Amino acid sequence: MRWTIKPKPTPKDIDRLSKELKIDSLVAQLLLQRGITTYQEAKDFFRPQLSHLHDPFLMKDMDKAVERIELAIANHENILVYGDYDVDGTTAVALLSSYLLEEYPNVATYIPDRYAEGYGVSLQGIDFASDNDFTLIIALDCGVKAIQQVKYAKQKGIDFIVCDHHRPGEEMPEAVAILDPKRPDCEYPYKELCGCGVGFKLIQALALKKGEGIDDLIPYLDLVATAIGADIVPIDGENRVLAYFGLQVINTNPRIGFKAIIDQIKKKELTITDVVFIIAPRINAAGRMKHGQHAVDLLVETDLTIASEFAAEIEQFNSDRRNLDKEITEEALQQIQKNKEEDRFTSVVYDENWHKGVIGIVASRLTETYYRPTLVFTKSGDKLAASARSVKGFDVYNALEGCSDCLEQFGGHKYAAGLTLLEEQYEAFKNQFEKVVSETIDPNLLEPELKVDAIIELHQINDKLMRILKQFAPFGPSNMTPVFMSEKIQDTGYAKGVGGGEKHLKLTAFQKDSTPIGAIGFNLGGKLESVKNKNSFDAVFSLDENEWNGNVSLQLKLRDIR
Structure with a gap:
């Protein structure tokens, strides 16, 4: 490992903050390194308040989203809450659907099948909505790139509201509203919300219109904190406030679904690390091994006996996932060694029989071993699908953009992405990805820091x-x-x-x-x-x-x- 000492603030700044806050100089140094330079900033850091949350109507299109939902309720329309199959997506769907169902019955949920439909908004999901008379779909943690799908829905008389946090492409879908702090024309003050966080801003806006305060929404924060931890978004600004109060809910008055999981693991007080390594993998396991709807069912359940049965089922999914992940990681490591690829800048491996639900975890394991940008491919229908993971400081999403002529589709973040390609493009892509990474990566990033x-x-x-x-x-x-x-x-x-x-x-x-x-x-x-x-x-x-x-x-x- 490379040991890097962070720059030390000036003695003058340390001394000033130390005196102002009446704290030890070491603590003052740690605060300054986190960008906390004044008494007020330190107070906000150590004593987060729900009042620090921004006005949700500062988000572009929030007024349009609220207006369309209010219209749907007034006209007794059927609303479909649609989300991705990972932790961020399933918690977001549980959050919005349970909030709407408090006062309005015509709400259902839809999680795409990881294997039959793949990531994001699917045509199959829109057909389901059309066949069952849904006229409004609210997509969470996905949708900002669903240009064709939203167009297809429009042809069927279905409106879309998109709540996403991924980077939009050149073109935006023709949705009624697109809530995404990362869209270039959105001036929302905090850009790093997760998908569930954007969903929370939507219910905050709906609550404000009904005259409800932020305190009425505290019971939903256990879901938001879990998504923040699982999606590895920055825990600063608004995310810090949401995570801080969400953890309090998890530890004092969690929803029945969380209680069922916590009862199984028998841990007294959970930290955000426990949420990431104990709760999140269990919620994720449903979508990996069976279907993400199982996770939503657990998270919205209000009967502890039923929730405990769901939690036991999900525990089994998680156990199966662990065994598979271990087995496939071994096979992937052997493949790298057999092909004598230890000295490359990238790891790209493929086996048509690998379980699609765990290739992301396997990519993370390989990154831990060889510490370089990694892709794990498997067969998905008539195409190949892969999960990408990166090393600290290297944007794998940008690297994939540099190989886009080989790809059918791709999406994701700086450190984690997903993609599909045609089987005949695999070797060309593998070589191009190696070339792009080798030409753009700082060699220092290939040694853990x-x-x-x-x-x-x-x-x-x-x-x-x-x-x-x-x-x-x-x-x-x-x-x-x-x-x-x-x-x-x-x-x-x-x-x-x-x-x-x-x-x-x-x-x-x-x-x-x-x-x-x-x-x-x-x-x-x-x-x-x-x-x-x-x-x-x-x-x-x-x-x-x-x-x-x-x-x-x-x-x-x-x-x-x-």
Whole structure:
């Protein structure tokens, strides 16, 4: 790993903020590195308020969207709430449909089948709407590129409202309203909402028109927080407020569907990391292994007995998904080694029998192993479909744009995308993708970077610092867990490998006259020799609390040592 020390703010700025907030200079430094420079900004950061949320009507077309929904309700039209099959899409569908159903019965939900229909708005979904007399479709987490599909719906007398957060193309669909903070002509102050976040802004606008306040919408924030975590959007600005209060809902009064999942995993208090690694994969597993509608059914269920049955079913989907993902990752790694492709700038692998539902996870696993832009292909009908994942700092969406002449369609974000192509184009695409990446990537990006906020001495670590750092949460992009580095550390002499195959490293660290502090390094078991015999070493770590037999103690969560 490349260790990069973040630039330290000027001593003058640190001293000023430290005095203004009456805080330690280390905490002042961490705040300044996050762009927090004044008392008011610090207050907003540490004490998020729902009143900090922007007026939803600042979003382009919001007035048109609200007007069309109100008209549909007044005319007793059937409304179809349509969303993608991932966590962001299914939580968004659960959010909007359950809000509308509170007062209006003619609402149904539709999640496309990952395998039969693929990503986004499908013609099959529009046919379903037409056959069942729906005259309004509200698309969430998709639709901003559905030019032909929206046109097709219009021919059938169906209006569209699009709520999306993906980058639009050159042309926009002929929808009644397109809510997307990333559209160039939208002046909404916060651009990084997830799909469920855009859906929340829509219900916020509908609520305002009915004279309801933001407090009436708090029960929906567990869905929004889950989508924010799962979709890996920045946790700053409006997302931070939504995630902060959403986590409170998850931990104090979650919807029945979440309660059913939490009851199974038996964890007391969930952080955003738990949401990402425990709740989100279970919701995602429904769309990967069976059908995304199962996730929506769980998230809108109000009877705990039924929800528990749904949760058990989804738990099984998740278990099956884990087994498949492990098996396919092994096969993909063997394919790279067999073809002697370890030295390329990209990893592109294909097997027609790989399960389409897990190729995104496999792409992430391969990226962890070889640390380079990665695509995993499988057969999908008469075409090939792939999931793309990237390394930090490299825009894989732009790289795919550079190969668009080989592609049928593609969409996504900077770090994750999906695409389809004709089988005969596979080799040409593979070579072109390698060429585009090799010509545009900074070679430094092919080595994982470990960003360090501050170099500290171990004696600076105490309970008070930990209490303040906990208030920096929820953590995520744009507000990552603070990472520190300490130099010339030693182990007390009892370092050992722990866990299956002794793949983790456990030690007790001290430095000069500091009090010894426990440390755990997951997947760092191979570094045991470096710390034995009281060898001196440098370490990069975050701070953690270790709970054992009812006792809580501070420990270093080691990221790397040298």
